[in-house]
Structures are given as C-alpha cells and as structure tokens.
Amino acid sequence: MPVVATPDFTISQHTEPGGVLRVCLAGEFDMSIGDALAGVLVAAAGRPDVTRVLVDLERTLLIDSHAVAGLVRGYEVATAAQREFVVINGRGMVQQVLDVTGLAEVLCRRA
Template sequence: MTSPFGVRTHDDGDGVARLVVRGEIDSDVSAAFTEAIMGAAGQSGVSTLVIDLRQVSLLAAAGVRSLLEGHVEAARHGCAFRVVNTQGIVERVLRVAGVIEVLGVDSAPARARR
C-alpha cells in the first residue's frame, strides 16, 4: 500500500526552500502539487526551490506537467529550480518525458552532497 499524497515545506537556509513530496503524483493530486510549488516559488526570500521526490512512488504525466509549470513559475520569480532524489519509476518517467535537464534533475541524495 502506498502512502497518501502530501507535501511538506522546509527552509534549508540561505534562501533554499525544499518541498518534500510523498505518495503518488497523478491527475487526482496534480492541482494541489502545482499549488504547493507555486506558493513556495513565490515566497519572499526564496532564491532556490528544491523538489525532493525521494518518497514519491508514482509520477504520472500530470505530475510532470506540475513540475514544468513550477519550473516556469520559479524562473518568473528569479528562483533556481531543482528536482532531487529521483529513483525507480519516477526517474524513468522524467527521463522518458525528456525533462531531466530542463528540470535540473539530480538523482543523487541531496543531503549526501552537503
């Protein structure tokens, strides 16, 4: 059984906001996912938005669309945008969709690089 969809926002310091996402990102939750990304990208003082997908078990086309819309919104606010901790089916979907470079996808654990 998969966990229900959810998003938590963390302040990583130095203008970095991290959205930690869990569950399945499909058409049923894509509007809420997009709203969370847009809200974080528009926050004052945020210079980098990191979308952490470590706990995501499924990424449907609607979720890819949410990420792309978030990328555009972040750029509109002058905010860098990165997607981290992709693995398994989530990384494969992003690769097949051809958005790895556009979204700044990094499958290596973000915390390990610090």
C-alpha cells in the same frame, strides 16, 4: 512547515539556509492531485524569501502526466521570478518518467 496530505500522498516543505525551500513529496502523485502539487510549487516559487526551490522525490512512488505538469508549472514560475528550481532524488519509475519526458535534463541537478 505547511503540509498537504491524504492517505496516498504528502507534500511537506521546510526552509533551509541560504533561501532554500525544500518541498518533499511522498507517495503517489496522479491526476487527482496535479493541481494541488502545482499550487504548492507555484506558491513556493513566489515566496520573497526563497532563492531556490528544491523538490525532493526520495519518497515519491509514482508521478503521472498531471504531476509532471505541476513540476513544469513550478519551474516556469520559479524561472520567471529568477529563482532556481531543482528536482532531486528521483528513483525507479519516477526517474524514468523524468528521463522519458526529457525533464531530467532541465529539472534534475545535484542538490
């Protein structure tokens, strides 16, 4: 289970049955880690054993435009590779950002 972590955020991932890769984000995702988030999501979408990338925001406290860009980049790569990319469990301000940007309609579906 690869993990990227600092005192402010953690990105962990684990495989689930059926080719699902769950990427769990915890903490605050701002401009300082937008590129790291994009890199993890692009790598996840490119794995040959993955059919679905599930980004779980349950423990995410903040996302800014850089984090949104990372989500979009992961979605683009997954779509190009004919893999599903779904964001779940956005709450509070995090879900508001997804709603205001219109990404909730594209990325957020039931898991």
